[in-house]
Amino acid sequence: MSAPRMITVWGRANSVNVMKVLWLLDELAIPFERIEAGGEFGRTRDPDYAAMNPNATVPTLVMPHGYTLWESHAILRYLCRTQPGGNAFYPEAPEARADVERWMDWTLASLNDPMRIIFWALVRTPEAERDMAAVAKARDAAARLWSIVDAQLEGRPYLAGECSIADMAMGGFLHRWFSLPVERPELPNLAAWYARLKTRLPYATRVAVPLS
Template sequence: MPRLYGMIDSGNCYKPRLLMAKLGLPFAHVEVSSRTGATRTPDYKARNPNAMVPLLELDDGRAIAESNAILLYLAEGTRFLPSDRYERALAYQWLFFEQYSHEPYIAVRKALLTFPERAADATPERLALTLERGNKALSVMDGHLSTHDFFAGGGISVADLALYAYTHSAGKGGFDLDAYPHVVEWLRRVETDPGHVPAEWLPPA
């Protein structure tokens, strides 16, 4: 059975759990937290030298790191990865957007405000920067969603799952999602797609 190493309170780790739940793929969750130093142990670094989660370990022992790379691997041949070349490129586009223009601000601001060990990093300057750039990302998303139900193609894809992971809890980082009505409507569409599970969901032991 595949093993997914990750943190229950990480949006990046939620992404592959959500997709595997939707696909009905059995897997074992192994809790490994960067907050406790568990990702920096010699045993874990032998699996992922970058000392980060999530990490998907396949049945044959091969491993895949980086949340969006795991999504693409799992989505191959499913409804979550468009078959059309252009629409598939759009999915990749939004995955890169999520990691470069979205997660570093929306996820980081939430962490600064909610994780006690990050409090020292929550300077007024950093909070202002993450708020400004996070709102920019939400505005880009809202503009796209004003004319599209999803981010790539006519249906839900890995792009939506990746962006959902941190957007749905952006309020905890001080972002006013009510200012982005198309984003709010999209969140509901993602949540009503079959097989949806909340961020705290884990597979049966």
């Protein structure tokens, strides 16, 4: 596969992990090409794709010089370190950077699993096949985790102070939490953060979209 002339993102637009990358690229005003892959579009198990990403997952980033990278959070960090304006979303100072990174890691290690269970059951599984007991358990786990985020947001506009790739890592799950038909505890800081993110055009157009 020849190197692209601009940044290329492989992955379907309704993937929560692809959304993170598209959001950052829009914030940085970087032109890019997106190629449909994953889910109904397939391609991820084709030999040429497997050569770039052996996990058969999306997104995969391909740079104009031919460098390829998979794993959405690694892509966010890489783009911030290599593209103009990226430092605004991924600070240099060790403590500030660690604060951003811990919320990125926490999203994957803690929040991802219960949110995945709820989303897949209520959006991508036929009603007759849904495990509602698993959904209820995951909803309770997610509510507890979102309360941690709500406490973190007390007195802060964004997770780590200013808007960063920590917000981008979690923002897709946040939209799903407020869009899924589940009972949610009243978390005012979380709701205010969600409202604030929706005023950012890249979030509104790439992330806060109908669930599918």
